[in-house]
Amino acid sequence: MKLIDLSTLLDPHDRDLLPPALSAAAGVVAPKIEYQRPDEAEGKDRFCEFFGCTHEDLPDGEGWGSEVLTDMSSHCGTHVDAPMHSGSRCEGQPARTIDQIELDELFCPGVVLDLRAMVTPCGAITPEMLNVAMDAAGVNDVAGHAVLLRTGQERFRMGDPGFFQYPGMTRESTLHLTGLGAKVLGTDAVGWDRPFATMAADFRRTNDRRYLWDAHKAITEREAFIVQQLCNLAALPVSGFHVGFFPIKLARTSAAPARAVAFLSGKGAAA
Structure with missing residues (x-):
């Protein structure tokens, strides 16, 4: 059994690398x-x-x-979002907090979808892109799985211009994965949705509130757990492994920092 650490390092020095416009988010980067x-x-x-x-x-x-x-956010570093992060209700019921999620719900088979050749900075990840990546991985069933999106963002470090210009999911692409039965949705980007500035610009242009955090809001329609700021996805095979996300057990919170670990048995690393 080989263990691969998928968690980012929480280094207070990274707070100093934030652009001034994002200084309010320092507690999300590191304590x-x-x-x-x-x-x-x-x-x-x-x-x-x-x-x-x-x-x-x-x-x-x-x-x-x-x-x-x-000064540490419950969404600091690699973390698990509980459904309550997306809204107070999920599938018509009170949304669960992080302490209401059982560990066996966060330990499951994993699959890596390599999107690097298809995504663009700040661009949307579409259902079609996900389907292409699934076909390339030879994966046709993600029910009960953790789907980990490899967008190429792990090549950027805090302070690099590209760190905050990440591709992101939409309502449609999120519901596509949850509709296939995926229960954990992970990304190597700092956010699951497109960057805030990109969504805000679309909202100002169209006055359509559906652009506002639409990928996270999709969780209110179909429950799943979002994990952001993963790393080392390059060390994983496309499938045939298990992954566990072990959040700090914080009472009544919408998220918690987590140690994310992949468990490999007889599989080589990805290219």
């Missing part, structure tokens, strides 16, 4: 972290607070390592 090292004053002080001792009493001259995380 602020206050580091308390064992050999530095903060780590020693915390140790002494708990034990009522002084620095001179420390067993090896050191305290302990600890960190304090602040």
Whole structure:
């Protein structure tokens, strides 16, 4: 059994690479972290607070390592969106929060759809593109699967101009996958929909509110779990593996950061 980590690194330094217009989204990129090292004053002080001792009493001259995380969104880094992120109701019922989703719902067979040759920056991923990718992968049944979209975005790092110019899904393409029975919808892009600026421009041009976050809103019609900011999809075969998404168990939240892991058995890496 080989394990492939599909989760992005949460590095506070990435917050400094955000363009000014997106600074409000810093908590989605990474938390602020206050580091308390064992050999530095903060780590020693915390140790002494708990034990009522002084620095001179420390067993090896050191305290302990600890960190304090602040300004962290529930949608930080690689994360699982619960249906409640898309709206308060899903399929006519109260939408579920992250703590209401069982782990066995987030562990399932996976398939990678390679869209790199078809997508364009900020462009829409269409049902036709998905069908072409499924045919190329030799996949005709995704019921109960995690469908992972390889758009090529993992080649960009925070700070690269292309990082926020990602292709995205639409209402029609999302419902196409959920209509086929896919239950987890993953992407290597920072967002599932097209970029906010692209959707906003379409809305201003047409005054059609259907352009506003339409791929996420499709989840209110047919339940599924969206996972964003995946990485290492190039290390996966197109099918024949399982994938697990293990979100932090946060009470009543619309999402939670997750460790996403692919489980391979006797399969080689993708090209």
